[in-house]
Amino acid sequence: MPALDQRPVPARTSPVDGPPIDSPPVNTVPATGATIWLTGLPSAGKSTIALAAAGRLRAAGRRVEVLDGDTVRTHLCADLGFSRADRDENVRRIGHVAHLLARNGVLVLVAVVSPYAGARAAVRAEHSSTGTPFVEVHVTTPTEVCGDRDVKGLYARQRAGELRGLTGVDDPYEAPAAPELRLPAHQQTAAASVASLHAALTGWGLA
């Protein structure tokens, strides 16, 4: 095992049903790796926020990787489909790779639907096992808005009967009960979401 930063993950100081926490008071050292896990429906804005936040963090000299659900599927998960088991394995693999990177000082921005709470909790637990910070960010754009955006045409295909198992429509999405941060990407610009995320990371000593 490498020399690991043993700082605990950002504490959740609110009750489970409480409001999003923007800046839990945690003493940190700079340049710590962490996994920033953006979960939400298709077309919620996860990748847009992750890529823009990554650019800002890199410009500040941080080592950053973006693991995007769609691109990761071609590299690490080409065998996986969209059954519950395959979705969970997809999240597990991405989580494992994110953990490897984060415990080595990289800020990893993950943008993946990751619909099941149990799979996300397992990724959090893997990070906890080495004291590697893990931050869950819920991009809360609701189905209706996502369906209007429909960046990849998935909602149209589902409506046309060409696709089944679309998360939030005819497949489950288990929203995080207590994410470290919520980003209402349907109520603010992408730039505002990135600013909010960056401010939270700064508060946690991760940016």
Next chain:
Amino acid sequence: MPALDQRPVPARTSPVDGPPIDSPPVNTVPATGATIWLTGLPSAGKSTIALAAAGRLRAAGRRVEVLDGDTVRTHLCADLGFSRADRDENVRRIGHVAHLLARNGVLVLVAVVSPYAGARAAVRAEHSSTGTPFVEVHVTTPTEVCGDRDVKGLYARQRAGELRGLTGVDDPYEAPAAPELRLPAHQQTAAASVASLHAALTGWGLA
């Protein structure tokens, strides 16, 4: 893309069939990430060398990860068997993860049989695409010695007819034609192999 070290991989300065290269003269900056890819037959000594080398590098303050073929299969490649296609996909995934780590400043020691030259070349090419150093190390212990060691009992199972497709026995092993380093782990102690590897890494500016 993160800010990447654009230094070329260690140059191969010997003819293809020439002797192992211990210290090609390359000017480097310290603390560069790299993938050190140990290939060889089962029980050749890859994992032993990788783990010991990792310990030495970590003691010197480097960020190090070991990606061992056997453990990686449980985390990233649980779906894969030992057909040629599955072995190639296994190598491709490990190579992709190693690349992600190495281009972020991590020294990645990979210990995996990786029997096919084409798959190893593809991993090298992925690293080259970002100027990330990739070093191929052939652990040259021959089949007879590996069969005597038989750390995991694979050779005995093959002889007993309980297992087929054992690399070097009844499955192909395409030895590297021009690895950056060869380690004759059957002719020297593990400590000597580690010392040889460490000296080579030092010569390349990677340790």
